[in-house]
Amino acid sequence: MTPPTTRRRRRTDGDSAAPRLALPRRGSVRRSQMITTYGVGSLIAVDNESFIVSGIDDAHRSWTLDEAPIIREHRLAHVLDVRHFRLPPASEDTSKDGVRVRRFPLWHSCPSCQSLQHVRGFNPPPGRNVCTDCDDEPLVPSRFVVACEDGHLDDFPYWKWLHRKNRDEGATGLCGGRLSMRFSGQSASLRSIIVSCTCGVPEVSMEGAFRRSALTDLGVRCEGRRPWLKDAPTEFCAQAPRTLQRGSSSVWQPVLKSALSIPPWSDGLADKLSERWEDLRAYSSRLEIEIYLKAAFPGDDSISVDAVMDLLAAEQEEDPAQADESDAVAVSRYQALRRQEYERLCAGNALRDKGREEQFVCEPPVTNTADLAPLGVGRPMLVKRLREVRALKAFTRIADPETSTEGHEAALSLTPTDWLPAMEVHGEGVFVRLDEERLDAWASLDSVTERVEQMRAYHDQVLRERAGDPAEAPASPATPRMVLLHTLSHILINEWSLEAGYPAASLRERLYADDTMAGSLIYTATSDSAGSLGGLVAQGEPLRLAGTLRSALRRAQWCSADPLCMETETGGANGINRAACHACVLLPETSCEHGNGLLDRALLVGTPENPDLGFFVHALVL
Known part of the structure; x- marks a missing residue:
């Protein structure tokens, strides 16, 4: 699905909805889609442009609390080893700041002059994606990208695909000619997409580009690029690169983890204590906890000492996270989360004697x-x-999350964060x-x-x-x-x-x-x-x-x-x-x-x- 374009709204001085940074706005999506469809690392097509959703390393600078509120689900945060979750900001006209994106793929073609090159080669004016040699003809992003099962993503190597048997590379590592792409119109297959070069090598079609070993046979290896992460260095990658359609579902598949809010975490008390957990864990006796609560929440009689002790006991039963745990232990902890839900579903939680804030x-x-x-x-x-909280833990490419291992999951940020996007x-x-x-x-x-x-x-x-x-x-x-x-x-x-x-x-x-x-x-x-x-x-x-x-x-x-x-x-x-x-x-x-x-x-x-x-x-x- 292509997100709708966003109308440009007239901004005036003092406009509370004006973005804090002068970044152009491109399209809009629902908040839930930022978890399930257009999450970090995914490709979004807006009109004749294509973008990749940026990582969450710098999100704390643009995701304001009024537009991206904190979501708390203690059991799920415990399993995923984070402190809390954040709802992605809205991207409508009335929002101040949305989710950051970057242009990708970077190789484009001009339907008028048929030129095929990096977008910088067309010398477009800032904020536009046009061919200046053809009266501002809109450029078309590459239909093809290259990905591997470790989550890396790159532009399709058109030059190597065309010069597969004629690699007369000059000082720059290329032939010096200019690539072009045209459509023969004979059929709708890849055979009709023709790539050629002014250096004189025989033109070739895109037929066969989707074979599992098509790029490996040409000596193309994965470069380990992560364009969704700012300033991310390339990684060594031993996975074989694969050609994918830019809009294919195999390009991005979310790794979602979810949990139901169940007692004793479902009555809102845990949210009130969210900033006090580190202090409360240091106390073991009832008297110490009672003294701390009176000092931390003066005049608030709604927080029961017994209820707080029940929460601390429940947390200890859930086996605290270990920094060096194996994948098998992480899976077993997630299964334990399900088992707790099953026991509560069997036992029930009647509405009587429950407050309005009870979520289960x-x-x-x-x-x-x-x-x-x-x-x-x-x-x-x-x-x-x-109440269910669904968090975007990571994502995969090519491999289905259900058949993938932890090693194939691509991270949402360059450095670990203490939160994850969720809904x-x-x-x-x-x-x-x-x-x-x-x-x-x-x-x-x-x-x-x-x-x-x-x-x-x-x-x-x-x-x-x-x-x-x-x-x-x-x-x-x-x-x-x-x-x-x-x-x-x-x-x-x-x-x-x-x-x-x-x-x-x-x-x-x-x-x-x-x-x-x-x-x-x-x-x-x-x-x-x-x-x-x-x-x-x-x-x-x-x-x-x-x-x-x-x-x-x-x-x-x-x-x-x-x-x-x-x-x-x-x-x-x-x-x-x-x-x-x-x-x-x-x-x-x-x-x-x-x-x-x-x-x-x-x-x-x-x-x-x-x-x-x-x-x-x-x-x-x-």
């Missing part, structure tokens, strides 16, 4: 849950109020939990384990291929329990989008699946009018939920792509799906935690040859 309200339904027992579903929980969502949801005894009996079936093991093997192979060291590749999370819960969440979201009127993109899954967890939270995931209006909570009433489940399962029994969909052994990206396609199970990317991977509706309803493969097959015949 979770209650069981008041009606009988007997209708769900034949389906193997336990008592649902109605999450009437929740918060307030909404509601329904927590669905399966009967664990029945689930364990089903997961132990040979037919189930064999089918899931094949998916796991494909996924493990992808993870090893993505990892720099195959021995350090993370293990696939695919288990019968996880794939079943994941697929169940997808068909529920699709069903609620039809029955309850929610757009599928406004709902999101949050899986809790390991040896001790068997649940899924489906909740509103947008900050617009599809938020907490009570419509989603109403879908969690047992009688209505049972009807929705049966309807969704009957719909999952047949796909318009069957029998091909049901019989496929490797489906989806990287071949890690089984019976799942866009006609039956897949969701918008914003709704799925695993990039529409590790899905198989056969585990829900069985196959024609083996109906007992499905966990819910006995419920469908009732």
Whole structure:
């Protein structure tokens, strides 16, 4: 998507909305897009120009607190080893300062004279991107860029691509000629994009530039450039560079980490104490804490000593961050965060005796849950109020974040910071939990384990291929329990989008699946009018939920792509799906935690040859 251009507003002396720095404004995006779509290191196309979002090293100078407020989520900050988070500033006409960007790629072409060179070679006037030799003809940024799996990004090496077998380099390292690019118009393929040089070498097309080894075969290596970071030195890089389309989703994919605000961190007390944590950690006795609170908050009786001690005890149970911890320990700490949420979702947090600032309200339904027992579903929980914080930890290029390792993640800043950009969502949801005894009996079936093991093997192979060291590749999370819960969440979201009127993109899954967890939270995931209006909570009433489940399962029994969909052994990206396609199970990317991977509706309803493969097959015949 191309962000809309921003209207130039007339500035007057004393205008409170005037930027503090005289920088030209280019386009605007929503705040949430600065986390999910146009974050640090991503490319943004605005009209006929292209930019890369700058790092956050100097953001403290331009991100004012009134436009980029601080977001606090203690549990997530603890896992990511930061103090707090910041909401990216708005980029509308009324904002003082927006997010900094830099022009990239730097190689451009002129559609009139067909010249292809660095943008400085066109000698454009300040603030404009035009060819001065062609009556200010707008330049076209290069359609192609070069990236590697370590996150480096560079301009496409047009000169080396053209002079692949005729490298008569002069004193400057080049041939001295001028490059040009034209379109033959014979087709819409890369064969029609012709690059030539005035030095007389035979012209070549861009066909074959996207082969995995196309640049390596020419002796082109990754230069380790990071154009989104100011004054960043080049790094040594052993990864093979790849050609990508400038607008491809492979150029930038966010590494997002999120957490729900749950007790005891969800009542607002932790926010009041945010600047006092270092002092409070130094005290251990109740008397010391009481004396400190009276001195720090004179006349404020809303801060209970018992509540503060509960917070300190909860923090100690969460295993303080270690500076030298390994990637495996970091992953386990993030899993522990999920386990805490699962326990709270199971236990609930009733609205009674809670203040207005309580951000997590979770209650069981008041009606009988007997209708769900034949389906193997336990008592649902109605999450009437929740808050989620999503932080942009890093980003990847080429490699999917789900299949990438920590070593392939590109940093948001040149030097470590004590904060990260983030957004918060307030909404509601329904927590669905399966009967664990029945689930364990089903997961132990040979037919189930064999089918899931094949998916796991494909996924493990992808993870090893993505990892720099195959021995350090993370293990696939695919288990019968996880794939079943994941697929169940997808068909529920699709069903609620039809029955309850929610757009599928406004709902999101949050899986809790390991040896001790068997649940899924489906909740509103947008900050617009599809938020907490009570419509989603109403879908969690047992009688209505049972009807929705049966309807969704009957719909999952047949796909318009069957029998091909049901019989496929490797489906989806990287071949890690089984019976799942866009006609039956897949969701918008914003709704799925695993990039529409590790899905198989056969585990829900069985196959024609083996109906007992499905966990819910006995419920469908009732």
